[in-house]
Amino acid sequence: MARTALVTGGSRGIGAAISKALKAEGYTVAATYAGNDEAAAAFTAETGIQTYKWDVADYDASKAGIEKVEAELGPIDVVVANAGITRDAPFHKMTPDQWKQVIDTNLTGVFNTVHPVWPGMRERGFGRIVVISSINGQKGQFGQVNYAATKAGDLGIVKSLAQEGAAKGITANAVCPGYIATEMVMAVPEKVRDMIIGNIPAGRLGEPEEIARCVTFLASDDASFINGSTISANGAQFFV
Numbered sequence: 001m002a003r004t005a006l007v008t009g010g011s012r013g014i015g016a017a018i019s020k021a022l023k024a025e026g027y028t029v030a031a032t033y034a035g036n037d038e039a040a041a042a043f044t045a046e047t048g049i050q051t052y053k054w055d056v057a058d059y060d061a062s063k064a065g066i067e068k069v070e071a072e073l074g075p076i077d078v079v080v081a082n083a084g085i086t087r088d089a090p091f092h093k094m095t096p097d098q099w100k101q102v103i104d105t106n107l108t109g110v111f112n113t114v115h116p117v118w119p120g121m122r123e124r125g126f127g128r129i130v131v132i133s134s135i136n137g138q139k140g141q142f143g144q145v146n147y148a149a150t151k152a153g154d155l156g157i158v159k160s161l162a163q164e165g166a167a168k169g170i171t172a173n174a175v176c177p178g179y180i181a182t183e184m185v186m187a188v189p190e191k192v193r194d195m196i197i198g199n200i201p202a203g204r205l206g207e208p209e210e211i212a213r214c215v216t217f218l219a220s221d222d223a224s225f226i227n228g229s230t231i232s233a234n235g236a237q238f239f240v
């Protein structure tokens with residue numbers, strides 16, 4: 001029977017590419033989104049992938065949403081915690097609200113997404129957790145104290161989950177994308193973006209599909225002994 005995969009933030013940007021790639025590999029995919037009904041409807045019309053609306057920052061909503069997905073599509077075997085936001089500002093201008101929004105969505109959102117599926121994965125003796133972190137969690141970034149903190153935190157989450165899940169057939173790994181051609185990066189002021197691209201040895205932004213291929217690999221049986229790892233895909237911009 002086809003495995004079921006849940007992709008948070010799965011109807012746009014990198015998440016949409018991941019949802020499509022998993023579907024192409026034969027998974028039954030559920031893609032979540034937070035607010036953009038129009039984009040989600042267009043995504044479902046284009047791909048046939050079912051979308052579900054909830055806020056990953058809300059534990060109760062996540063738990064209820066996951067129960068609905070499992071009732072409709074079956075137990076979730078693969079979780080891709082991809083949903084994330086930016087609220088960039090230099091630290092001296094960053095507000096407590098900008099800090100909190102990013103922590104709640106990007107970091108607590110991973111807890112809220114993985115925690116409800118974890119007991120079922122343990123019982124069934126199989127699970128794949130892939131968390132989409134970022135190059136900026138590895139190196140930090142001017143204007144992203146909040147975002148970098150969450151993306152570095154994601155790496156702590158997967159390294160810990162890997163140790164807890166290994167004996168139960170569950171792997172937890174991270175992908176650290178560099179700068180990828182998505183709306184999130186396009187929202188960076190053009191002057192700053194040009195400067196960033198100038199610092200990427202590949203001389204270009206990455207494509208969402210280049211991240212999706214990392215995810216399908218980590219979700220596959222081929223990656224069964226890879227646990228607690230990070231795949232960096234950044235065009236040689238940064239090495240750990």
Ligand code: CAA
Pocket residue numbers: 086088089090093133134135136141142143144147177178179180184185188189192
């Ligand atoms: N390094 C050093 N100095 C920088 C800088 C940088 N990267 N970016 C800005 N500055 C400097 C500016 O030159 C300016 O200096 P002066 O005052 O001396 O001229 C000062 O910081 C303030 O700059 P701004 O006037 O632009 O300040 P602002 O408040 O309007 O905006 C900012 C600052 C929000 C950080 C803006 O520069 C920005 O958006 N930077 C991009 C941050 C970034 O890389 N975000 C990544 C988004 S994509 C993503 O997150 C996906 C992923 O995982 C990779």
